[in-house]
Amino acid sequence: MRMFDFPRAPSDPAADALRAELREFLAAERANGGYTPQADCWVSAADPEFSRKMGARGWLGMTWPREYGGRERPVAHRFVVTEETLAAGAPVAAHWVADRQTGSHILRYGTEQQKRDILPKIAAGECYTAIGMSEPQAGSDLAAIRTAARRTSDGWVLSGRKIWSTGAHLAHYMIVLARTSPAEGRNRQVGLSQFLVDLSLPGIDISGIRDLGGTPHFNETLFEDVKLPADALLGEEGNGWAQCMGELTLERSGPERFLTSLSVLEKAMPVLAAHADDRRGGEIGSILANLRVLRRMSLGIAEMLERGESPNTAAAVVKEMGNRFENDVIARLRTMLSGIPRSEWPDGLGTLLRDAVLHLPSNTLRGGTTEILRGIIAREMGMR
Amino acid sequence: MALDQDTLGQIAQGLERILADAPLEAVDHASGQGAEADAVWAVLSQNGFPAIAAGEAQGGFGGSIADAALLAQLTARHALALPLADTMLVMNVLSQAGLDLPQLKLALADPVEPGAHLAHAIQAQAVLTLAHGQLQLAPLSREILTVQERMEDGAAALSGPLPAPSIEGPAPNWLTPIGLRALGALIRSAQMAGAMQAVLDLTLSYTQEREQFGRPLAKFQAIQHHLSDIACETAASIAAVELACDAIQAHPECPEEGIEEIAIAKIRCGQAAAQVAACAHQAHGAMGFTREYKLGRYTRRLWQWQDEFGSESEWSVWLGSRVLADDEPALWPRISRSV
Numbered sequence: 001m002r003m004f005d006f007p008r009a010p011s012d013p014a015a016d017a018l019r020a021e022l023r024e025f026l027a028a029e030r031a032n033g034g035y036t037p038q039a040d041c042w043v044s045a046a047d048p049e050f051s052r053k054m055g056a057r058g059w060l061g062m063t064w065p066r067e068y069g070g071r072e073r074p075v076a077h078r079f080v081v082t083e084e085t086l087a088a089g090a091p092v093a094a095h096w097v098a099d100r101q102t103g104s105h106i107l108r109y110g111t112e113q114q115k116r117d118i119l120p121k122i123a124a125g126e127c128y129t130a131i132g133m134s135e136p137q138a139g140s141d142l143a144a145i146r147t148a149a150r151r152t153s154d155g156w157v158l159s160g161r162k163i164w165s166t167g168a169h170l171a172h173y174m175i176v177l178a179r180t181s182p183a184e185g186r187n188r189q190v191g192l193s194q195f196l197v198d199l200s201l202p203g204i205d206i207s208g209i210r211d212l213g214g215t216p217h218f219n220e221t222l223f224e225d226v227k228l229p230a231d232a233l234l235g236e237e238g239n240g241w242a243q244c245m246g247e248l249t250l251e252r253s254g255p256e257r258f259l260t261s262l263s264v265l266e267k268a269m270p271v272l273a274a275h276a277d278d279r280r281g282g283e284i285g286s287i288l289a290n291l292r293v294l295r296r297m298s299l300g301i302a303e304m305l306e307r308g309e310s311p312n313t314a315a316a317v318v319k320e321m322g323n324r325f326e327n328d329v330i331a332r333l334r335t336m337l338s339g340i341p342r343s344e345w346p347d348g349l350g351t352l353l354r355d356a357v358l359h360l361p362s363n364t365l366r367g368g369t370t371e372i373l374r375g376i377i378a379r380e381m382g383m384r
Numbered sequence: 385m386a387l388d389q390d391t392l393g394q395i396a397q398g399l400e401r402i403l404a405d406a407p408l409e410a411v412d413h414a415s416g417q418g419a420e421a422d423a424v425w426a427v428l429s430q431n432g433f434p435a436i437a438a439g440e441a442q443g444g445f446g447g448s449i450a451d452a453a454l455l456a457q458l459t460a461r462h463a464l465a466l467p468l469a470d471t472m473l474v475m476n477v478l479s480q481a482g483l484d485l486p487q488l489k490l491a492l493a494d495p496v497e498p499g500a501h502l503a504h505a506i507q508a509q510a511v512l513t514l515a516h517g518q519l520q521l522a523p524l525s526r527e528i529l530t531v532q533e534r535m536e537d538g539a540a541a542l543s544g545p546l547p548a549p550s551i552e553g554p555a556p557n558w559l560t561p562i563g564l565r566a567l568g569a570l571i572r573s574a575q576m577a578g579a580m581q582a583v584l585d586l587t588l589s590y591t592q593e594r595e596q597f598g599r600p601l602a603k604f605q606a607i608q609h610h611l612s613d614i615a616c617e618t619a620a621s622i623a624a625v626e627l628a629c630d631a632i633q634a635h636p637e638c639p640e641e642g643i644e645e646i647a648i649a650k651i652r653c654g655q656a657a658a659q660v661a662a663c664a665h666q667a668h669g670a671m672g673f674t675r676e677y678k679l680g681r682y683t684r685r686l687w688q689w690q691d692e693f694g695s696e697s698e699w700s701v702w703l704g705s706r707v708l709a710d711d712e713p714a715l716w717p718r719i720s721r722s723v
């Protein structure tokens with residue numbers, strides 16, 4: 001069955017060299033106060049200056065053609081950059097979505113002009129994007145969206161409301177899924193299209209929503225008769241659903257689905273070591289085993305992407321297991337810390353842990369809930 | 385020492401054919417003893433499987449431990465009630481030590497916990513032990529064994545001292561007790577991964593056939609979620625075994641890094657086995673709880689293999705304690721280590 005196939009990535013000295021470069025860069029940034037590690041950094045820690053530094057080193061848009069600002073490097077190299085920055089809790093949220101999915105989507109479906117205008121800026125760490133899929137009445141049931149675009153003589157008019165868009169308040173563009181023609185009876189997946197929307201256009205109102213921890217990281221975006229140029233249509237009219245599923249594969253497939261809490265654990269390691277016993281050793285061994293295997297699978301997905309495959313079920317498998325495991329990790333960390341006086345905790349651990357706890361519920365929701373992912377896996381097995 | 389991928393693939397196909405044709409359910413019911421079991425073993429032996437991972441100079445086929453693990457996975461998928469996996473492993477070890485290869489069914493004693501039950505004891509004709517740097521292969525007979533009730537594949541406890549070894553010699557320097565235990569753990573991990581694949585197939589077809597409330601069980605979302613969990617855990621187990629096999633292939637002399645990768649496999653497969661068995665039994669209802677129905681042939685072994693050559697808890701403590709004992713204890717260097 002396809003979901004068991006996580007191909008090996010060939011060994012690659014260039015990737016090892018890149019890893020060493022990243023570790024050096026991240027250590028230097030930490031040392032000079034460039035950032036303090038954060039849990040859930042790819043969603044919560046946005047720092048345009050840091051993004052520009054990464055862009056300058058050639059670590060964004062790495063797989064894209066050079067003519068669009070890319071470096072033509074294999075997917076495995078991008079994987080190194082993402083996993084190293086995640087493990088280090090670096091402030092990568094500003095560029096994350098653009099580098100992960102929007103850029104590749106523009107590369108695949110955008111006009112020549114869009115590619116020339118936007119991709120080099122993303123690769124430079126200067127242009128950020130947001131995902132416009134969910135709506136108030138359309139979450140898991142994405143095909144229930146009501147945002148609609150109407151064709152005019154010289155373009156489109158977009159009206160509706162998107163919600164939960166991470167980082168929209170910082171973003172320059174949003175890919176919006178909208179209805180362009182009615183559903184055909186019960187088949188609601190037809191008649192949907194994707195639009196690349198410049199968020200500075202008139203008629204767009206973005207308002208922040210504070211998350212559980214109080215950070216305004218996601219947003220509601222209102223589109224009131226927004227006039228879009230004709231080329232804002234991304235890809236084919238009516239092909240929005242299929243394109244969106246492709247985007248979701250990119251969204252789900254990376255190591256951020258199991259590494260969001262690692263920086264908290266690492267912070268705790270010295271004090272756990274100082275109080276090492278079988279109980280704590282056992283938890284650490286089990287956590288290491290789970291993360292090592294999740295990463296092996298995730299590398300396999302990167303390899304599938306490199307081969308031009310579209311590993312949607314494999315991505316669902318890793319995200320589903322990874323998300324659930326992450327929630328478990330924090331519970332285990334609390335167990336391991338029990339009995340160690342607070343006065344011995346490393347500086348900042350308490351805040352990091354609290355932060356991680358407050359982010360936990362989102363892991364198994366964003367990018368497709370546990371229940372939806374299990375449904376995808378069951379479908380692959382022919383159960384539905 | 386390793387077979388190339390094409391050869392290994394052909395060998396695996398050959399084994400698959402033999403296993404698919406053999407009366408394995410009957411062999412299992414007879415605990416791997418009697419005429420039918422002997423006949424199946426004879427076919428396996430004629431085709432060279434017991435010595436597949438032994439050196440060519442000693443009459444083996446030059447396979448590696450990783451090759452043996454792949455084939456062990458296959459035998460577990462078929463719930464083969466014979467000690468082929470352990471025989472392949474013991475032959476490999478004997479051959480690496482430059483010792484003679486006997487034409488026998490072989491068992492391996494856990495070198496770290498000699499008091500543990502001996503897997504395949506009743507089925508096997510000799511057992512390999514490692515103590516004080518010395519490998520010894522001693523004959524097994526019923527007189528010195530106490531059968532372990534309700535265990536699979538003729539597991540038994542030693543009730544008396546082993547007789548004088550028929551083959552013995554110094555273990556290679558790198559083959560420490562924990563290293564040999566790890567090789568056993570790798571084989572068990574592979575077997576667990578194989579059995580889980582069978583459990584998945586079985587549970588999928590059972591829930592698609594059986595109907596309640598006018599529709600197949602498979603149409604209920606709660607059942608789909610059980611199957612999804614089984615699939616995910618199985619996928620993780622296969623990946624864990626591959627990772628360990630790659631490590632041992634790259635460093636055949638089982639250095640500590642290699643043992644760590646095997647520990648990871650045994651931990652992950654052991655954890656997965658618990659969840660897979662629980663979900664599969666839940667989805668099967670009472671039918672799965674019978675001796676007769678075949679699910680138990682796999683789940684009983686899963687529960688047994690979890691404990692053999694170190695349980696997931698033991699290996700977790702071993703692995704985690706090593707991490708915590710580092711000068712700068714951290715997880716990421718190990719998570720991201722290249723094989």
Ligand SMILES: Cc1cc2nc3c(=O)[nH]c(=O)nc-3n(C[C@H](O)[C@H](O)[C@H](O)COP(=O)(O)OP(=O)(O)OC[C@H]3O[C@@H](n4cnc5c(N)ncnc54)[C@H](O)[C@@H]3O)c2cc1C
Nearest residue numbers: 131132133134139140164165166362365366367368369371
């Ligand atoms: C932190 C965060 C960031 C996000 N960022 C973005 C973003 O950038 N862009 C964007 O478009 N969206 C974003 N989302 C939205 C996210 O995609 C949705 O939350 C998700 O798809 C679930 O939709 P919902 O929240 O409306 O929950 P609902 O769909 O209402 O689901 C509620 C519960 O019911 C369950 N459920 C729903 N349908 C079924 C079913 N058929 N069978 C079984 N159970 C079911 C769900 O699994 C869930 O447990 C974000 C969400 C979070 C939490």
